[in-house]
Amino acid sequence: AQSVTQLGSHVSVSEGALVLLRCNYSSSVPPYLFWYVQYPNQGLQLLLKYTSAATLVKGINGFEAEFKKSETSFHLTKPSAHMSDAAEYFCAVSDPPLNNNDMRFGAGTRLTVKP
Amino acid sequence: EAQVTQNPRYLITVTGKKLTVTCSQNMNHEYMSWYRQDPGLGLRQIYYSMNVEVTDKGDVPEGYKVSRKEKRNFPLILESPSPNQTSLYFCASSSGGIGTYEQYFGPGTRLTVT
Numbered sequence: 001a002q003s004v005t006q007l008g009s010h011v012s013v014s015e016g017a018l019v020l021l022r023c024n025y026s027s028s029v030p031p032y033l034f035w036y037v038q039y040p041n042q043g044l045q046l047l048l049k050y051t052s053a054a055t056l057v058k059g060i061n062g063f064e065a066e067f068k069k070s071e072t073s074f075h076l077t078k079p080s081a082h083m084s085d086a087a088e089y090f091c092a093v094s095d096p097p098l099n100n101n102d103m104r105f106g107a108g109t110r111l112t113v114k115p
Numbered sequence: 116e117a118q119v120t121q122n123p124r125y126l127i128t129v130t131g132k133k134l135t136v137t138c139s140q141n142m143n144h145e146y147m148s149w150y151r152q153d154p155g156l157g158l159r160q161i162y163y164s165m166n167v168e169v170t171d172k173g174d175v176p177e178g179y180k181v182s183r184k185e186k187r188n189f190p191l192i193l194e195s196p197s198p199n200q201t202s203l204y205f206c207a208s209s210s211g212g213i214g215t216y217e218q219y220f221g222p223g224t225r226l227t228v229t
Contacts, residue, residue, distance in 0.1 A: 009155070032214060043119070043205055043220030044158075051215070090157060094214030101146075101171065101213050105157035 002027040002093045006106035014114045019063075019078040021109050023091030026072065033074040034092040034103070035065055044090065050074060061085070086113045117142045119221035121206050127227045128196055136191045136224050138206030146209045147189040148173070148218070149181065151202040158205065163213060164189055196228045 007022040025031055032051050036044040048059025055067040061084075065076045074091060091106040119140045128134055140147065148163040150173075160173030164183040178200055180192040189208075193200060203225050207218040 041222070043207075043222050044218075045220070046217045049217070096212060096214040100211075100215055101163055101165065102160070102173075103213050103218075105150075105159075107155050107157045 004106040012112040021076040038088045121221035140208040144208035
C-alpha cells in the first residue's frame, strides 16, 4: 500500500526565509501526490497536487513542489516565508489506477514563522 | 458559498452514550469521507461514500457507522463511544474519486469521550 513520510514534525523559519517541507512517498505504481494546509481551527485546504503531468507543480499562496521519481520525493517549497504561512502542512499520496477511493496522509509538519 | 459544514464543532460525552456528528455539503458532490486526526498520525479515513446508499470502510472503521440517505448529508454515528475515540474529526467531499480530485474539508469536530 502507498504511504508518505514527512521529515520533521516541526519546522521554524524566519519571515522572508526559504520554506522547505519534506515529503517522501512509497508506492508500487505512479502516484498522485498532494499537499494540504491546515490553518488553526480550520479544515484542510488543497495547496497543490501532482497527477503525472509536469513534475514542477505550482500551487496557491506562492508554494510549489517538485516530483522527483529517483528520490521518491515531493518536497514543498516557498522562496520567502510570510507570517500568514504559519500552519500545519500535510503531504498525501494516492494510486488511482489501483484504488481511487483511498488517500494516505503523512503525520504533518507544523510550520512556525518568526518575525 | 461552497462549503462543508459539521455539527457540533465541540462535543464532550461519556463512555457508551450514543452520538451523531452531522456533515452536509452544498456542492452536489458524489464522494464524501470521514477522517479522524490524531497527533503524530495525520488523518486516517474512517468511512467513505461514493453516492447515495453506497458506503465502504476506510482504514479505521471499528466503532463507527455511517449512512448516506441524501446526497448532501453524511452523518457519522458512534453507537457506544469509548475514550480511544477522543479525536478531531473531519468530513470531506469531492466531485470524483478521492484519490484524484480535490477534497473539500469541513471545519472539524473535536470530540472528547470521558
